[in-house]
Amino acid sequence: MDNAILFSNIRRKKSYLCVGLDSSIEKIPKHLLDFDHPVFEFNKQIIDVTASYAVAYKPNLAFYECRGSAGWKELELTAKYIKTHYPDQFLIADAKRGDIGNTSEMYAKAFFETLNFDAITVAPYMGEDSVKPFLSFKGKYVVILALTSNPGAADFQYFRSCDDTLLFTEIIRKSKEWGTPDNIMYVVGATKASMLTIIRELIPDHFLLVPGIGAQGGSLEEVAVHGMNKQCGLLINASRSIIYAGNGLDFTEKAAEECRSLQQQMEKSLSKSHLL
Amino acid sequence: MDNAILFSNIRRKKSYLCVGLDSSIEKIPKHLLDFDHPVFEFNKQIIDVTASYAVAYKPNLAFYECRGSAGWKELELTAKYIKTHYPDQFLIADAKRGDIGNTSEMYAKAFFETLNFDAITVAPYMGEDSVKPFLSFKGKYVVILALTSNPGAADFQYFRSCDDTLLFTEIIRKSKEWGTPDNIMYVVGATKASMLTIIRELIPDHFLLVPGIGAQGGSLEEVAVHGMNKQCGLLINASRSIIYAGNGLDFTEKAAEECRSLQQQMEKSLSKSHLL
Numbered sequence: 001m002d003n004a005i006l007f008s009n010i011r012r013k014k015s016y017l018c019v020g021l022d023s024s025i026e027k028i029p030k031h032l033l034d035f036d037h038p039v040f041e042f043n044k045q046i047i048d049v050t051a052s053y054a055v056a057y058k059p060n061l062a063f064y065e066c067r068g069s070a071g072w073k074e075l076e077l078t079a080k081y082i083k084t085h086y087p088d089q090f091l092i093a094d095a096k097r098g099d100i101g102n103t104s105e106m107y108a109k110a111f112f113e114t115l116n117f118d119a120i121t122v123a124p125y126m127g128e129d130s131v132k133p134f135l136s137f138k139g140k141y142v143v144i145l146a147l148t149s150n151p152g153a154a155d156f157q158y159f160r161s162c163d164d165t166l167l168f169t170e171i172i173r174k175s176k177e178w179g180t181p182d183n184i185m186y187v188v189g190a191t192k193a194s195m196l197t198i199i200r201e202l203i204p205d206h207f208l209l210v211p212g213i214g215a216q217g218g219s220l221e222e223v224a225v226h227g228m229n230k231q232c233g234l235l236i237n238a239s240r241s242i243i244y245a246g247n248g249l250d251f252t253e254k255a256a257e258e259c260r261s262l263q264q265q266m267e268k269s270l271s272k273s274h275l276l
Numbered sequence: 277m278d279n280a281i282l283f284s285n286i287r288r289k290k291s292y293l294c295v296g297l298d299s300s301i302e303k304i305p306k307h308l309l310d311f312d313h314p315v316f317e318f319n320k321q322i323i324d325v326t327a328s329y330a331v332a333y334k335p336n337l338a339f340y341e342c343r344g345s346a347g348w349k350e351l352e353l354t355a356k357y358i359k360t361h362y363p364d365q366f367l368i369a370d371a372k373r374g375d376i377g378n379t380s381e382m383y384a385k386a387f388f389e390t391l392n393f394d395a396i397t398v399a400p401y402m403g404e405d406s407v408k409p410f411l412s413f414k415g416k417y418v419v420i421l422a423l424t425s426n427p428g429a430a431d432f433q434y435f436r437s438c439d440d441t442l443l444f445t446e447i448i449r450k451s452k453e454w455g456t457p458d459n460i461m462y463v464v465g466a467t468k469a470s471m472l473t474i475i476r477e478l479i480p481d482h483f484l485l486v487p488g489i490g491a492q493g494g495s496l497e498e499v500a501v502h503g504m505n506k507q508c509g510l511l512i513n514a515s516r517s518i519i520y521a522g523n524g525l526d527f528t529e530k531a532a533e534e535c536r537s538l539q540q541q542m543e544k545s546l547s548k549s550h551l552l
Contacts, residue, residue: 022379062375062382068390069348076344096375098399099338100426100492103298106338114344123374123399125421127428145401150376152403155450162438174431216376 190218466494
């Protein structure tokens with residue numbers, strides 16, 4: 001994929017919603033536990049009812065790994081299902097990987113080749129050679145953590161140099177040189193919307209993956225006002241507020257309702273920015 | 277485990293060697309490919325001949341994940357084999373995880389409960405709430421990336437504040453307050469041995485996991501001189517230089533030779549520091 005395709009999907013769907021598949025076997029409706037692959041079955045049903053409102057899906061690796069190879073199998077089935085039935089959906093592995101060069105190469109192979117994801121989230125702490133191996137895959141994206149949505153973001157991400165550069169801006173400034181807006185995106189938490197103006201000065205053209213609305217309390221409207229660019233440039237993620245909107249037989253209906261409501265807000269903001 | 281047990285293992289073995297299991301199906305001897313679980317078979321044979329020279333093993337997750345659920349299965353078998361046959365070995369998941377609180381909890385569950393690892397490496401970029409969930413498991417360790425062994429370490433880890441604090445020292449200074457020397461260790465690359473004196477001033481009692489000797493060119497002797505504390509406080513890792521020392525039928529013999537040579541150097545340095 002590239003930004004032009006992503007933007008055309010956004011215009012067609014009138015949505016820049018990413019559905020986070022933080023699917024935990026302990027939280028899915030009980031009637032699914034009889035299936036061979038209950039988490040996959042849950043994801044499949046969620047995907048089928050939300051796909052028309054979303055442009056991207058983001059399985060969170062931790063929720064699969066915590067069940068070992070059985071969980072990993074459910075992840076594989078989920079990735080394959082999306083790529084087979086909804087090939088225009090942008091598929092992000094929320095993995096936050098990053099290691100020395102030869103190891104990052106292995107991770108890139110795991111997510112881009114074995115599992116056919118379009119993008120993977122990466123932690124920048126180990127620098128250029130930990131990110132570069134991901135950038136050599138054509139049509140794939142690295143999503144670099146810049147300013148995260150959690151309280152701990154304050155511990156190091158605002159670390160300030162003498163010339164008043166904050167660590168997260170230094171990371172954006174350096175790392176954007178490693179690739180292009182067509183193979184790098186950045187994570188910026190919705191809870192940090194006030195920083196989007198500074199960030200857009202540094203990277204006017206890159207897409208931002210924005211977690212933190214819904215359960216974490218960030219505002220969609222504020223993110224749209226400060227973060228949108230001429231190709232939209234935003235993928236706003238919600239996870240728990242969608243997938244656990246209901247927890248009985250009606251879980252698909254509730255998830256769809258939640259997505260429809262987010263999509264409608266997104267349509268408004270796209271109109272306001274004359275992007276439709 | 278705790279530091280006292282680790283130190284007693286080090287004294288008994290006269291070694292602080294950690295064997296890195298960066299085991300790739302493309303690099304293991306061809307005659308192992310007929311086994312149902314060739315990478316596990318490789319690991320098993322490596323472990324059996326090196327266990328008397330080592331106090332720790334460190335599977336590198338990327339090398340397992342790159343083969344999906346099949347690779348994950350080999351990791352499970354490996355972890356179980358070590359914990360069953362060599363329960364005194366300290367088992368580290370080199371995973372470099374770290375995410376928002378509820379996600380880190382899932383990772384902690386994956387590695388400490390499902391796989392029964394003693395420790396996991398964690399990237400500090402997302403701050404306290406991304407690390408804390410790992411610290412609530414009794415007898416388990418978080419190994420926080422401080423100064424890594426790769427060239428990209430220079431990109432952000434030396435980022436400097438006005439009062440001349442470097443980012444990696446800020447990370448150590450803050451994060452050591454989140455736990456104790458009995459549940460936190462730090463990664464410091466052997467290629468950065470000159471920084472060990474500063475680091476020991478900040479954390480005299482913590483164990484350091486030191487990658488970067490062997491294939492990456494760091495010096496064991498320099499690390500020992502600058503990094504050793506009164507409980508040794510070092511786990512020095514070598515991966516490729518051990519597990520790929522040979523690549524025919526003699527791979528176990530060559531791996532054992534390489535370990536013996538490292539163990540002998542370690543015994544000397546322990547003697548010199550009057551720790552035996």
